[in-house]
Amino acid sequence: MATNRTFTMLKPDAVENGHMGKIIDMIINAGFEVKAMKYTRLTEEQAKEFYAVHAERPFYGELVEYMTSGPIVAAILEKDNAVADFRALIGATDPAEAADGTIRKLYAESKGRNAVHGSDSDENAEIEGKFHFGENEIF
Ligand code: DAT
Numbered sequence: 001m002a003t004n005r006t007f008t009m010l011k012p013d014a015v016e017n018g019h020m021g022k023i024i025d026m027i028i029n030a031g032f033e034v035k036a037m038k039y040t041r042l043t044e045e046q047a048k049e050f051y052a053v054h055a056e057r058p059f060y061g062e063l064v065e066y067m068t069s070g071p072i073v074a075a076i077l078e079k080d081n082a083v084a085d086f087r088a089l090i091g092a093t094d095p096a097e098a099a100d101g102t103i104r105k106l107y108a109e110s111k112g113r114n115a116v117h118g119s120d121s122d123e124n125a126e127i128e129g130k131f132h133f134g135e136n137e138i139f
């Protein structure tokens, strides 16, 4: 299992608010190499499946609606310790709790509209990378 790759999405608020370039710049400056990247839009079915683990949570409907509300950027990133280092770069789920200098602190609108996704484990990075890019040579 890869320990040096993670998966990210720049979410609809980040794209809509014009933060796409600045966020990608931060990711590259933090030492991540972009292995795959695409500008796309999730269907309702895809968003429901991607966030299926949260299906019973009260915010699930809102989350699916938001994640399908506009285009996103999906990417596979490579770096030593990718999953943990990327979670540190993006900061806490709620931007009000995110450390200074993190992507969510700088660019997220709220806990729900929080600019960027980062996989939470090597296993999920692989599942999520394959979800968006199909069978590939990276994972
Ligand atoms: P993370 O994206 O930091 O891994 P998560 O996996 O707990 O956080 O939740 C997935 C997404 O769901 C999160 O990025 C935003 C949304 N979300 C989580 N908790 C929420 C809440 N209490 N209210 C609204 N949206 C929430």
Ligand code: MG
Residues within 6 Å of the ligand: 118, 120
């Ligand atoms: Mg998560």
